[in-house]
Amino acid sequence: MSDAGDNLRRLTGLYRMMARIRAFEETALAAHKAGEIPGPLHVSIGQEAVAAGICGNLRIDDRLTSNHRGHGHAIAKGADPRRMMLELFGRAGGYCRGKGGSMHIADFSVGMLGANGVVAGGIPIAVGAAQGLKMQQSDAIVTCMFGDGAVNRGPFLEGLNWAVLYKLPVLFVCEDNGVAAFTRADTVTAGPGVIDRAKALGVAAISIDGNNALAVDDAAQVAVTAVRRGEGPHLLHVRTYRITGHTSTDAAAWRPAEEVEEARARDPIARLGAVLAERGVEPSELGRMIDDARAEMAAARGEANAAAWPEPAVAFEDVQDTGAVAWSKSH
Amino acid sequence: MSDAGDNLRRLTGLYRMMARIRAFEETALAAHKAGEIPGPLHVSIGQEAVAAGICGNLRIDDRLTSNHRGHGHAIAKGADPRRMMLELFGRAGGYCRGKGGSMHIADFSVGMLGANGVVAGGIPIAVGAAQGLKMQQSDAIVTCMFGDGAVNRGPFLEGLNWAVLYKLPVLFVCEDNGVAAFTRADTVTAGPGVIDRAKALGVAAISIDGNNALAVDDAAQVAVTAVRRGEGPHLLHVRTYRITGHTSTDAAAWRPAEEVEEARARDPIARLGAVLAERGVEPSELGRMIDDARAEMAAARGEANAAAWPEPAVAFEDVQDTGAVAWSKSH
Amino acid sequence: MVEVTLIEASRRAVLQEMRVDSRVWVLGEDVARGGLWGQYQDFLAEFGEQRVVSTPISEATIMGAGLGSALVGMRPVIEMRIFDFVMCAMDELVNQIAKVRYMFGGQAKPAVVVRMPHGMWRNSAAQHSQMLEAWFAHLPGVIVVTPATPADAAGLLVQAIRSDDPVLFFDPKDLFWVTGEIAEPIEPIPFGVARKVTAGDAATVVTWSAAVPVATKAAELLATEGIKVDLLDLRTIWPWDQAAVIASVKKTGRLLVVHEAVEVAGFGAEVVARVVDQVGTTNLKAARRLAAPRVPVPFAPPLEAQLRLSPEKVVNAVKGLLAA
Amino acid sequence: MVEVTLIEASRRAVLQEMRVDSRVWVLGEDVARGGLWGQYQDFLAEFGEQRVVSTPISEATIMGAGLGSALVGMRPVIEMRIFDFVMCAMDELVNQIAKVRYMFGGQAKPAVVVRMPHGMWRNSAAQHSQMLEAWFAHLPGVIVVTPATPADAAGLLVQAIRSDDPVLFFDPKDLFWVTGEIAEPIEPIPFGVARKVTAGDAATVVTWSAAVPVATKAAELLATEGIKVDLLDLRTIWPWDQAAVIASVKKTGRLLVVHEAVEVAGFGAEVVARVVDQVGTTNLKAARRLAAPRVPVPFAPPLEAQLRLSPEKVVNAVKGLLAA
């Protein structure tokens, strides 16, 4: 086992991060159901070990591209949940000044180059960012998060091929939660799966249990080190489960109740909690971390509800420098 | 060895078809250089065994999609070289009434659903045609021809995945001539190659020597039978060599002369000629087939040069039924 | 007649055609589960998985496979889920579907319907709100349908499925749950025939898609002030009912085109340019457009509202036109 | 000053900028071999394979990787070889490049140049001849450059590479071997400033890209008959020089927009609509367009000629305009 596995402080940090992501998602979900958040909302409840386990191994100057289900990725990369919540609420203080919302959160200051509303949309961007970093002789790397639904879109093939050709520092992470919207991903994915697809494109790839934070952390550490060392792209296939529906308004009632129950029993937070308890962490301390996380996110929600909306003029800013229309004046 | 290998008549037919394709290409190339043919022209000299060997195993109601280097495919599928030549020359009697040219030849009456000016553009069309045939409970199959440059475009992944999912009657043929325009395809293709890519998507795939007409014929016969039997898509990776440049105006001077010489020594027509000679076919008969082919194509060229251009009004026809503009009248 | 939502009207239209024509099939993500909008609810049970095909997230191939099937005689309804994803399938749409018939000299019959729910809807932000219908009016080879009512969605969809031309069908997301009456069976509505919503001499207002109810409300408000306008819902922007618009403008002398899409190089420009060309400037007092600024669609409600039309904006634009 | 072809002018522009700015790099098919048009000849030797990157045939990733590199501070020149292939990369262009800055509230700087050789050229047929520049004028977030001379190609390309906005650069294929003088070093030409080609009071003729030399020839022919027109080459259609066009039309009272692209919903419609809006109809005698019919581009020379502009067609259109 790696240092990570032995380092209680590290594990506690992982636990805290997962608790914060869970709390963020639960809070956002509740707020959306209460009508406080506009637009579509995709939460990652049950998948927290992926975001926390991967991003815990990244430096702040490493870059990340994410997808429509990216809150956890952003928080784990170091984004501020307060400003994320403000963005979800469409408020002026949000990361995108209220112009992006849940599916377009970015925090360039921590290397988070953006969620994406288009499945597989982040893949070409990630390889290009890595190519740029390589030209700059940086040793920063790029992590590219996508779902199991994304492996049937063309950019998956193109991007992996590209990363191998130019030996780019990219860590591809296929977050396999078993579903793509309302369809089981395996029913629309032919052949032996993502690992074979990656290998056929020359990308080193392994599968891991994504509900086991330690396993994710370990695998990520190994892969990140290899990628940073210049060994070319790697792919991690991380198997997990989407506990809730596709969007906040989807009950996902078509799934057998037992399946969801069984997945709940493999809850990544509870599992890491059990490991920590075994290593002597008091249950009360675990509980406190969870309470703190909930309090943090509740405060973020409260702040967001009270926060100012963007000024109307913001709608006309940051379109482009040349040729942007001062609309109210000219029209 | 299959029936094909033993059947002298079949082999002679293969030889004649290859000679006709070669003669068509050489004639077209000369005509293009003489300024008789407008637009870009991509010929397949040296690759004739692929077209002849594959398409010789297809029925007339089987469908075919092709690419920008598709003259051979069309002739082998049963298209009339006269009407093809007329199309290359942009004449009224051409397959597309002069509206398509070399890159858009189609002959739906023999199942040739069109060449394509977009690399990999034929792949999604082929799988859809196969899906349609399957719905119609036809036992016709679809053959989809593309180059080694096409395997790095997204539709390659999407189309193969799709064909496996719905278990469609598609024979994918990757015609690997080593180059994509002015770039060696292997320098931009990562990983172990097309066979592994296909298998990773669940497609049965084998590699064959595409300059050996017998090998192509044999492999095609096996694959076509399997596909027609409902065993799902298959892929043939057919290794060959593009003797001339990318287009008629490209000398491909960057290739070492020895490489081209060595390829010429593996000329598929001469090789099959040697087999036929061994089996007792007179050299004069082989020579006659070549002469006949040349005469056929010279006649086609002569006819095309003398043929009528399309009437100007043809430019406005076959746009669409509703909403087509009778331009001269309304504008 | 039966009162249904627009999305249900569209469901019944496809259902009706699939029952009578076994060549019609549906492909797209999640369609076997009823589709993202419920527009294929219960289709799987009735037609089976060969004709109701849930696909991978492979837009390029959804589009291209639809075309391929048409080339062997099928009539696919290609479901794109949300318009913006069509950007992943543009080669198949623009270079293949729109051109095969022409390029092949008439041999191909690309009888496809591409359904593309478009427009702003509940703060979906920049990648899920686009309205680019004008692009396709500029693209030879396709028909562009932009309905605004349940009856029109149903009738135009029936016409689309029966059409041998490729039809780009812009389902108006924002109007999916608006209700209205439809006839049963659903009769096809010909392309290129505008619907006169209100009649009047003060000005001609031309519109389509989600802008129609906004403009209708505006016409009602104007009527209470005694200002009566000819309000025309084009219903299809290619072909479009030039005759009806030109006749109206000849009568009123004033034209306002109202659309939800960006104004710059939007289809409103074509309407204005064509009217100026055909009516001349002597009898034309003013021709203007009311549409969105050249800005991506922002997320926050108060920002999105900056881009949206409103009856008040239309009323003001008409009054400005009358003052010209 | 030195006399060069347009394609060579564009080569020197990129060369000049790559020499002074190590963030600039080129990616696209065959670029290390000089590019399809020779526009990157000798770049590999000078800049090495990290900055002159021959790519696989993966248009979506060529486009998207260019963007990704910009997000970490590079300034890519994304070579698309032929415009029509951009259809394979539209998600990356339309949903990503055009929107990242806005969607992310200003955090992203998509400083990319996308080079897209477009237009009819030597009977390349429907999939290699399109002119869809109007689409991108309708797309918020991008600049649309449509040069017609070596000097403009060079100056606008320098400006494009230095621009923080995404620039869609429509290289005019049909004019690649036209020669003209360029200054060395090449000075940037600001976007949105039209070039007055000829001056006159009879009418205003607005044009861009491959239509410019045709319209110029027409203006010369008209001048021999004593008809002098204000001929404006817009050079960029977004932003476009509204002030220059409006001032000219206020003077002449007559407008003709000439472009090679399809007339229906082409950018000419925007020019007409905007001029009608700003100039009003009282002082406007006529505003018309001369452009291609709504037809894919056919292959055969006599058919392609049906779609092409000619000086005679322009002359006739101007005379028709004067008669209005």
Ligand SMILES: Cc1ncc(C[n+]2csc(CCOP(=O)(O)OP(=O)(O)O)c2C)c(N)n1
């Ligand atoms: C190109 C594209 N097609 C379709 C969609 C609609 N869509 C959004 S999320 C989703 C499912 C994605 O599944 P997966 O990639 O596994 O991510 P998950 O939702 O499971 O996290 C779909 C189909 C989209 N956003 N982009």
Ligand SMILES: Cc1ncc(C[n+]2csc(CCOP(=O)(O)OP(=O)(O)O)c2C)c(N)n1
């Ligand atoms: C999508 C797309 N990108 C680029 C091109 C330009 N192009 C035409 S043929 C060709 C090379 C294709 O190589 P391959 O598929 O191996 O076919 P080959 O020419 O070797 O027969 C390229 C890059 C194109 N036609 N379509």
Ligand SMILES: [Mg+2]
């Ligand atoms: Mg998933």
Ligand SMILES: [Mg+2]
């Ligand atoms: Mg090749």
